[in-house]
Amino acid sequence: xxxxxxxxxxxxxxxxxxxxxxxxxxxxxxxxxxxxxxxxxxxxxxxxxxxxxxxxxxxxxxxxxxxxx
Numbered sequence: 497x498x499x500x501x502x503x504x505x506x507x508x509x510x511x512x513x514x515x516x517x518x519x520x521x522x523x524x525x526x527x528x529x530x531x532x533x534x535x536x537x538x539x540x541x542x543x544x545x546x547x548x549x550x551x552x553x554x555x556x557x558x559x560x561x562x563x564x565x
Contacts, residue, residue: 502564503535511555516542519556533563 510523524537541557 536561
């Protein structure tokens with residue numbers, strides 16, 4: 497009998513004052529501190545927070561995919 501793998505998906509939201517790329521990196525780095533066996537990150541949504549005509553924060557909502565032990 498073949499043994500497969502089972503993965504789980506959890507959602508995280510991260511923000512950066514500098515860029516979407518930095519927000520993605522922050523999301524991954526934070527998830528990587530508490531989750532083991534991460535196999536992927538899927539960006540679900542990107543948005544910005546504005547105030548007085550300027551961008552204050554770049555935000556990403558991401559699914560973190562990891563294999564259960």
